[in-house]
Amino acid sequence: MKKILVLVGSNRKESINHKFAQALEKLAEGRLAFDYFDLSTLPMYNDDDVGAYPAAAQQLKDRIAAADGVLLVTPEHNRSIPAILKNAIDWGSRPWGQNSWTGKATAVVGSSPGAMGAIAAQIHLRSIMVSLGATLLTSPEVYLQMKPGLIDQNNDITNEDTKAFLSGFVEKFSAWVGSAQDRVAA
Ligand code: FNR
Numbered sequence: 001m002k003k004i005l006v007l008v009g010s011n012r013k014e015s016i017n018h019k020f021a022q023a024l025e026k027l028a029e030g031r032l033a034f035d036y037f038d039l040s041t042l043p044m045y046n047d048d049d050v051g052a053y054p055a056a057a058q059q060l061k062d063r064i065a066a067a068d069g070v071l072l073v074t075p076e077h078n079r080s081i082p083a084i085l086k087n088a089i090d091w092g093s094r095p096w097g098q099n100s101w102t103g104k105a106t107a108v109v110g111s112s113p114g115a116m117g118a119i120a121a122q123i124h125l126r127s128i129m130v131s132l133g134a135t136l137l138t139s140p141e142v143y144l145q146m147k148p149g150l151i152d153q154n155n156d157i158t159n160e161d162t163k164a165f166l167s168g169f170v171e172k173f174s175a176w177v178g179s180a181q182d183r184v185a186a
Contacts, residue, residue, distance in 0.1 A: 002177050004032045005067035009074040009085030009110075011040040016146040020111045021073045022155040027163075028170045032177075034071075037063055037088070045090040057091040061100045064092055069105035069177035072129070076112050076121035085125075093132055101132040105177045109142040109169070117143030137176045140169050 006025075008018045025034040041056040043049070053061070064070060074081050092100040108125050110118030122143065129136050144166075149158055157163040 001031065001033045002068040002174065003066065004028075004034050004069050004071050004177070005063050006034045006036045006071045006073065007039060007085060007088055008036065009039065009072070009082045011084055015075070016113070017073045017075050017111050019151050019155070020109070020144060020146065021071070023151045023157050024071070024073075024109070024166065024170060026155045027157075027167050028174065031174050032069075032170070035063060035067065039084045039088045042084075042088055042091055045087050047094075050095050053095070060088060060091055061098075064100040064104060067104070069107070069173070070101075070134070071173070072106065072108045072125060074108065074110040074118055074121045074125050076110065076114075076116075076118035079120040080124045081121045081128075086128075089128060089132070099132060101129065101134045104134050105137070105179075106134040107137040107169075107173045107176065109144065111144040111146045113146050115145050117145045119143045135176075137173055140165070140172065142166070142169055 006021055008015060008021050010017050021034070028034070037060055042060065043054050043056065072085070074085055106129055108122050108129065110122045112118040122141070126136060150162065152158055157166060
């Protein structure tokens with residue numbers, strides 16, 4: 001089974017994006033094993049601390065290295081990604097010359113209660129990850145408008161069209177993780 005590090009850009013207890021990640025995890029059962037990293041354990045990035053990497057930041061780098069792929073699940077805060085997610089990306093990108101994102105099979109998804117489904121945040125995030133050299137799954141794009149009841153208490157998606165679309169995403173990401181591994185090995 002492929003191991004996926006999951007970063008959800010929210011520290012809110014009732015995060016809709018965390019719920020969304022759990023629904024994807026359920027769709028991926030038997031194919032992808034999700035490893036959730038708690039972004040709230042990370043201190044705010046400070047370049048002065050890079051000489052002695054904080055334990056949580058080192059753990060993030062170790063878990064990126066150990067993962068076959070990374071899934072970034074982002075809310076939208078003021079038309080961009082939440083600071084807590086950018087902070088994690090910055091820690092992962094350093095020390096200089098040891099960027100953990102390079103060549104890592106990565107996918108971006110996100111959700112908002114708004115009709116645009118965190119599109120502005122995801123466009124920013126894609127641009128950031130491309131600049132860091134991640135091997136980014138470009139399609140499908142997943143802009144999920146979270147509506148009440150769309151994901152039930154068992155983390156099942158209640159709308160059949162949405163479920164089919166997201167199953168397609170899981171399928172493509174799963175294949176992408178495999179193909180990115182092949183490219184690194186080649
Ligand atoms: C938001 N929200 C929001 N939504 C959106 O679609 N576009 C936006 O630009 C913003 N901006 C924004 C700024 C800040 C500071 C907050 C706290 C919220 C609403 C946001 O989508 C909503 O709170 C989601 O529930 C956040 O996702 P989580 O934390 O529930 O996963």
